[in-house]
Amino acid sequence: MRVLLIHPEISRTKYNFAGVIDNEPLDLEYIAALLVKEGIEYDIWDGQIETIKAQAKIDEYKPDVVYCCGRTRQENFMLEYLSYAKKTLSAVTIAGGVHTQLCRDRFYKDDVDFVLSSYDYFALIKVIKGETPEGLNGICYKEDGKWVGNTVSPVDIGLLPHPDRTYFNKNSSKYRYLELVPCAHVRTAYSCPYGCAFCARRTLNAGKYRARDIKDVVDEIEEIPYENIYFIDDDFLFDPERIREFIRLVRERNIQKKYVCYGRADFISKNEELMAELKSIGLYYVLTGLESTKDNYLESYNKRIDMNGNIKAIEITNRLGIHMMGMFITDLDFEAKDFREIYKFAKSHSLKHVAISIYTPEIDSEVYKGMKDRIITDNPADYDYLHVVAKPGKLSLKSYYFHYHVLMVRLFLRAYKDGIYSFLDYGYYVKSILKNMFKFGG
Ligand code: SF4
Numbered sequence: 001m002r003v004l005l006i007h008p009e010i011s012r013t014k015y016n017f018a019g020v021i022d023n024e025p026l027d028l029e030y031i032a033a034l035l036v037k038e039g040i041e042y043d044i045w046d047g048q049i050e051t052i053k054a055q056a057k058i059d060e061y062k063p064d065v066v067y068c069c070g071r072t073r074q075e076n077f078m079l080e081y082l083s084y085a086k087k088t089l090s091a092v093t094i095a096g097g098v099h100t101q102l103c104r105d106r107f108y109k110d111d112v113d114f115v116l117s118s119y120d121y122f123a124l125i126k127v128i129k130g131e132t133p134e135g136l137n138g139i140c141y142k143e144d145g146k147w148v149g150n151t152v153s154p155v156d157i158g159l160l161p162h163p164d165r166t167y168f169n170k171n172s173s174k175y176r177y178l179e180l181v182p183c184a185h186v187r188t189a190y191s192c193p194y195g196c197a198f199c200a201r202r203t204l205n206a207g208k209y210r211a212r213d214i215k216d217v218v219d220e221i222e223e224i225p226y227e228n229i230y231f232i233d234d235d236f237l238f239d240p241e242r243i244r245e246f247i248r249l250v251r252e253r254n255i256q257k258k259y260v261c262y263g264r265a266d267f268i269s270k271n272e273e274l275m276a277e278l279k280s281i282g283l284y285y286v287l288t289g290l291e292s293t294k295d296n297y298l299e300s301y302n303k304r305i306d307m308n309g310n311i312k313a314i315e316i317t318n319r320l321g322i323h324m325m326g327m328f329i330t331d332l333d334f335e336a337k338d339f340r341e342i343y344k345f346a347k348s349h350s351l352k353h354v355a356i357s358i359y360t361p362e363i364d365s366e367v368y369k370g371m372k373d374r375i376i377t378d379n380p381a382d383y384d385y386l387h388v389v390a391k392p393g394k395l396s397l398k399s400y401y402f403h404y405h406v407l408m409v410r411l412f413l414r415a416y417k418d419g420i421y422s423f424l425d426y427g428y429y430v431k432s433i434l435k436n437m438f439k440f441g442g
Contacts, residue, residue, distance in 0.1 A: 025046045257282050
C-alpha cells in the first residue's frame with residue numbers, strides 16, 4: 001500500500017509569505033512516523049516547496065490512499081487534490097488538519113471518503129489500514145450514503161513517536177523562519193490554555209491543552225541536526241517550571257541552537273529572569289500577540305493583559321536582545337487613526353519586528369456566527385488574515401484596505417531602514433503591497 005501525504009500550497013497568488021516563512025510539514029511527518037511503524041510506504045508532497053504539481057505527483061506515485069491537510073485558506077486546494085485522486089485513481093481520500101478540526105462538515109463531499117477532525121493520528125492509521133471507522137476518535141465517514149461524524153476527544157500528544165523527518169532532511173534548505181534557514185519545527189503541546197475571544201486555536205484538541213514531557217522534547221531537539229528550532233505550540237511560554245527544566249536540560253546536554261517560540265506578553269513581563277536564561281541558551285525570536293495599542297480592545301478580546309503589561313514585555317525583550325515579533329490585529333472597527341497608532345506605537349517602543357493580521361473570524365466559529373450578517377466573502381482562500389472578510393464598522397471597505405496597506409508599506413520601509421529582514425527583496429514586497437492597494441482599495 002502507498003500513501004501520499006499532501007500539504008497544499010498556501011496560495012496561488014504572489015500575495016503570501018512564501019520564501020519568507022516556509023513551515024516544515026510536521027503533522028505529515030508525525031503521520032509518516034506511524035506509517036513507517038506499520039510498514040506502510042509513504043511519500044510527502046508539500047506545495048510550499050515542490051516544483052511539480054500535486055496532480056503530477058499523484059499520477060507518478062499512484063497512491064492507494066491520499067491524505068490532505070491544511071488551514072482554511074487551503075480548503076479549495078485540499079478538495080481539488082482529493083477530487084483528482086478519487087477521479088483518476090479511485091484512491092481512498094482523507095481530509096485532515098486544523099481546518100477539519102474547526103469545520104469538518106465542509107469536507108462532506110462525494111470525492112472525500114473520510115475526514116479526520118481530531119489530532120488522533122492513531123485513528124487515522126486504522127482508517128488507512130481499512131479498519132472500521134465506527135467509534136474512532138474524530139473520524140467522519142459515510143454510512144448508507146450519509147455522513148457520520150464521530151465524537152472528538154482530546155489526544156495525549158506524549159503518545160506520539162518523534163516525527164519522521166526524511167522529507168525535511170531532503171529539502172531542509174527550503175524551510176525557513178525569516179533569516180533562520182533551515183528551521184525545523186518542534187511541537188511540545190496541543191491547543192492553548194488561554195481563551196482569547198478572537199482565537200479559534202484554543203478549541204483545537206477538543207479544547208484541551210496537552211503538553212509533552214519536556215525531557216522527551218529535549219531528546220527530540222538533540223536528534224535534530226539543524227541549528228534553528230521553531231516551537232510551534234500556540235503558547236510555549238506557559239509553565240515557568242517546565243521552562244526552567246527545559247533550560248536546565250539544554251545546558252546539561254550543552255545543546256547549541258537558536259529558538260523561535262510563541263509567548264504571551266504577560267509571561268514575559270512577569271518572568272524577566274527566566275527570559276534572560278532563555279536568551280542565554282539561544283532564544284532568538286519570541287512571537288507575541290500584542291494585538292492592540294488600546295486597553296479597550298485588549299479587554300474585549302479577553303486577552304487578560306493590559307497595555308502596561310505589553311509595554312513591559314517589549315522593554316524586557318529589547319533589554320535582553322531577544323527579537324520580539326509583535327503581532328497586531330487591525331480590528332474591523334478601526335478608524336484611520338487606529339492604523340497610524342500601530343505604527344507610532346511600534347516606533348516609540350522600539351519594536352522592530354511587527355506582523356499585522358486583519359481581524360478574521362474562522363469560518364463557522366462562534367465569532368463568525370455572531371457576525372454572520374457582516375460577512376462579505378465565503379471563499380475560504382480569503383481567510384488568510386490578509387483579506388477583509390467582514391464589513392468594516394467605521395470605514396468603507398476601500399478605505400479600510402487603503403489604510404491597512406499604507407500601514408504595511410510604512411512598516412516595511414521602517415524595517416528596511418532598520419536593516420532587518422536583509423534577506424528580503426524589499427522592492428518586490430513594497431510593489432506587491434502597492435499593487436494590492438489599488439486592487440483592493442485606495
Ligand atoms: S491568541 Fe494565543 S494565547 Fe490567546 S487563545 Fe489564541 S493561541 Fe492562546
